[in-house]
Structures are given as structure tokens and as C-alpha cells.
Amino acid sequence: MIRRLYDWTISLAASPHALWGLALIAFLESSVFPIPPDILMIPMIIATPHRAFLIAGVALVSSVLGGMLGYFIGWGAFESIGRPVLEFYGKTHAFDDFAARYNEFGPWAVLIAGVTPFPYKVITILSGSTGLNIWVFMISSIVARGLRFFVVAGLLWKFGEPIRDFIERRLALMFTIFVVLLVAGFYVVKYL
Numbered sequence: 001m002i003r004r005l006y007d008w009t010i011s012l013a014a015s016p017h018a019l020w021g022l023a024l025i026a027f028l029e030s031s032v033f034p035i036p037p038d039i040l041m042i043p044m045i046i047a048t049p050h051r052a053f054l055i056a057g058v059a060l061v062s063s064v065l066g067g068m069l070g071y072f073i074g075w076g077a078f079e080s081i082g083r084p085v086l087e088f089y090g091k092t093h094a095f096d097d098f099a100a101r102y103n104e105f106g107p108w109a110v111l112i113a114g115v116t117p118f119p120y121k122v123i124t125i126l127s128g129s130t131g132l133n134i135w136v137f138m139i140s141s142i143v144a145r146g147l148r149f150f151v152v153a154g155l156l157w158k159f160g161e162p163i164r165d166f167i168e169r170r171l172a173l174m175f176t177i178f179v180v181l182l183v184a185g186f187y188v189v190k191y192l
Contacts, residue, residue: 013043022055023062030066031073031121037063038152042164045156056153063145064138067124071137074128082129099130106132107140114144 012021022044026037037059045052086092102109106127113123127137155163 013040013047018044019055019058023058026059026062027066027069029121030063030124031070033121037149041149041152042156045153046161046164049157049160052153052157053150056149059149060142060146063120063149064141067120067141067145068138070121070124071128071132071134074125075131076128077125078129102126102130103132106130107136110137110140111144114141115148120145 012018012025015021018040022037022040025033025035025040029035029037041055041059044055048055082095083092086095109123110127110132112118113120124137124141155166
């Protein structure tokens with residue numbers, strides 16, 4: 001099933017409605033869809049490099065809007081399903097403690113999930129269920145997804161097809177290393 005979804009997503013890149021397809025994929029990937037929009041974005045930019053930043057902008061706006069859907073899924077499902085289950089087992093207090101800790105570091109969680117291979121949809125839903133401030137969530141999402149999509153667009157615009165292999169195989173690793181170094185730097189500054 002995942003392979004069929006992947007093939008369908010790739011076929012959208014050649015479609016005259018590719019931007020709409022990208023918008024749909026980026027929107028759904030932020031809340032429920034398993035295939036990242038980069039899979040569609042990369043061939044679209046290689047085919048039309050003069051539209052690289054328009055394509056990244058569509059992915060950004062759609063992804064943040066989809067993230068809002070994920071946030072509201074977490075908020076709505078938690079209130080209607082999660083909280084009653086926790087109350088039944090007497091674990092509401094434990095979740096409240098977890099939510100407070102998560103929300104303290106929530107902007108970092110959104111930023112990390114937005115640029116690394118960690119599933120962004122998990123963080124969008126978790127942010128809603130813990131009640132992370134919606135504005136903090138949105139700003140962190142815009143920064144994270146903007147960084148991810150515009151770096152890819154910029155690299156493809158500048159270097160074209162030769163950089164494609166690097167992006168597809170190593171860019172997620174580079175983003176992950178960057179985030180680890182950034183968090184480590186903040187830790188060192190705060191605690192040493």
C-alpha cells in the first residue's frame with residue numbers, strides 16, 4: 001500500500017496539476033499521510049527550477065495548514081477519547097504532568113520534527129493533545145517547515161540535478177546533526 005501511495009505521489013510531479021497535488025500531499029502529510037512532500041517537491045523543482053521558491057512556498061503554507069489540522073485532531077480526539085480513558089484509570093494527573101513538561105519544550109519538539117525525519121504529524125497531534133499554545137505551535141511550524149522546504153528548494157535551484165542524490169540520501173541526516181548541535185549548544189550555554 002505504501003508503495004502505491006509513493007508511486008501515485010511521484011506521478012503527480014508530471015501532472016499539470018502538480019502544485020495542487022503538492023499542496024494536498026503537504027497538507028495531509030502534516031496530520032495523517034505517510035509520504036513526505038519532498039518526494040513530489042524534488043522532481044517538480046528539477047523540472048522547473050525557476051519555480052523552486054514558489055513550490056517551496058506552496059509546500060510551506062500547505063504543511064503548516066495541515067499541521068493545524070493535526071493540532072486540532074490531537075485537541076479534539078484527546079478531549080473526546082483520551083481524557084475519559086485517563087479519568088477511568090485515574091491517570092489524568094500523570095498526563096497533566098507530561099503535558100506541562102512537553103509544553104515547556106514544545107517549540108523545540110515542533111522545530112525538531114519539522115526539519116528532521118521524525119514524523120511531523122506525531123508532533124502536530126501531540127501538540128494539540130497537550131494544549132501547546134497555538135501561536136507557539138504555528139510560529140515553530142512556520143520556522144521549521146520553511147527551513148526544510150526552502151533549503152531543499154535553494155539547493156535544487158542553485159545546483160540542479162547533481163545535488164538531488166545528496167538531498168534524497170543525506171539532507172535529513174544533515175538537518176538532524178544540525179538540530180543535535182543546536183540543542184547541545186543551548187544545553188552547554190544554560191548548564192555550563
